[in-house]
Amino acid sequence: MTTLHNLTIKKFHEGLRLKDFSALEITKAYLDHIDARDSEIGAYLSLSAKEALLQAEQADLVLARGENLAPLAGVPFGIKDAILVQGEPATSGSKILADYRAAYDATVTSKMRLSGAVFLGKTNMDEFAMGSSTENSAFKKTKNPHDTSRVPGGSSGGSAAAVAAHMALAALGSDTGGSIRQPAAFCGVVGLKPTYGAVSRYGLTAMASSLDQIGPITRTVADAGIVFRAIAGRDVKDATTADVSYSAEDFEPNFEKLRNMTFGLPDEYFIDGLATSVREAIDRVVQIYNSFGVKFKKISLPHTRYALSDYYIIMPAEVSANLARFDGLRYAPVSGVDRHSKLEELYVANRSQGFGREAKRRIILGTFVLSSGYYDAYYGKAQKVRRLIKNDFLEAFRGVDLILAPTTPTPAFKLGEKVEDPLAMYLSDVFTIPASLAGIPAISIPAALSPGDLPIAFQLMAPHFGEAKLINAGNYYEQAVSGQAI
Amino acid sequence: MAEITAQSLAHLAKLARLHLNPEESGVLLRDLKKILDHFAELTAIPTEGVIPVAGGTDLKNVFREDVAADAPFSSEILRQAFSERRDDFLAVPPVFE
Secondary structure, three states: OOOHHHOOHHHHHHHHHOOOOOHHHHHHHHHHHHHHHHHHHOOEEEEOHHHHHHHHHHHHHHHHOOOOOOOOOOOEEEEEOOEOOOOOEOOOOOHHHOOOEOOOOOHHHHHHHHOOOEEEEEEOOOHHHOOOOOOOOOOOOOOEOOEOOEOOOOOOHHHHHHHHOOOOOEEEEEEOOOOOHHHHHHHOOEEEEOOOOOEOOOOEOOOOOOOOEEEEEEOOHHHHHHHHHHHEOOEOOEOOOOOOOOOHHHHOOOHHHHHOOEEEEEHHHOOOOOOHHHHHHHHHHHHHHHHHOOEEEEEOOHHHHHHHHHHHHHHHHHHHHHHHHOOOOOOOOOOOOOOOOOHHHHHHHHHHHHOOHHHHHHHHHHHHHHOOOOOHHHHHHHHHHHHHHHHHHHHHOOOOOEEEEEOOOOOOOEOOOOOOOHHHHHHOOOOOHHHHHHOOOEEEEEEEEOOOOOEEEEEEEOOOOOHHHHHHHHHHHHHHHOOOOO | OOOOOHHHHHHHHHHOOOOOOHHHHHHHHHHHHHHHHHHHHHHHOOOOOOOOOOOOOOOOOOOOOOOOOOOOOOHHHHHHHOOOEEOOEEOOOOOOO
């Protein structure tokens, strides 16, 4: 039987078809491995073993009947806890939702069910996706499988760690300012943040609605493409989804298309804070693409340096509005709160005990930037600067097909290293935030191992709805380095 | 740029329906000052005539027909999640007193 360690969605699909193994065997193997390994890693908040085994059996039945297998048939997934799976817990890493169970499926969940996926469980995350290390979860700290003294990144740290530690074949995460790409980079797996509007957000617990996107975390670039195609598309339940159709042909490997491309290298991403190991890894990535025939061009995205400040106004503003709905009455009660006080006191008690430190910090910051007298100075200004950041990208894409940059300035940092310094923590997202503000798709791909054996990643960014270009370009890099891959 | 003071922080907390203990207030005040100082750099950027990005997409007026359908959710799960019930009703403290 194929071991979990070299399985990809593609190989799994082939193996199922050729009857090398059954979906049930593989799901059992993942559940056993979770049982053995997750006490050390802490990737999962809850498991749905019984349902997972039933879903796996379904895939085997489809095959036994001789019907065509859907692309994700029998594929065991970890799902970020902010994404609703009906009947399962959906805490979003917060005490205020500790006892909540999802009353309905997110659109991505229903789409994946239709595509035959198996849901192993819900993965750990920073509370309401606010953080870059998964240390802000109210429940547990997830460890980086490459070095358990280090963080897995965040906020989708549980999803990235689960895939990296072979506790899921693939996972779903959500990315607001880097929460798919940064943990994927730290854990040595692939993470795709789709174009804003490509994937429905219905059933994703909202953090910052103008930025949030659901996307895949996988072992290979091709797998990210398979999952993306299964979840993308217009949804009447999310009015911000775009009516864009992705053709299967666009996702077929096409070397000619890649060979004729020009990639941009933005000056602003090769800054002083960039670790030497990361810089060297990126140089090697550039050489490999060069060897394919890809041309490189230096570009400038002049407003990049303002992106972090801009993000930390827009995001908390939207957070303070989105998190207003959590009052401890709707969804689930907060344990330890006297439920018989006056209504307003009850709200205050529920929210004060239910929200953690970072959630409170962002709610207060957001309330401030939206408050009377400061709205124009902060939020209004930030929305205009966001336009300038977006325009930088649109301008750059007139001269280049894709933009290549590091995903993070350094490899994974130590647990506890940045917990007391919010600005230092925010800086770990400095390279992922600009694409989020611009709404463009970006993929993080493992590039190399650092001298300390920690994964280093690069990201490719494409114009809006250019996911197929990212998958095509990423695919060939991965093939070129396979054998020496992580 | 605006200063954040202990007094304005208390007001913001009230607006956000949060109670902050003295320790939390102290830490938050220190962090918010640092974060807001960092933001001050935005004021220097010329943005006259720039159209604000008001959302993640430039789509406008996304309409659809109303269609009656069964609720796609489990009301049993919703009911069970509620701390207090009387028969089929969910109980909350009085809104008006």
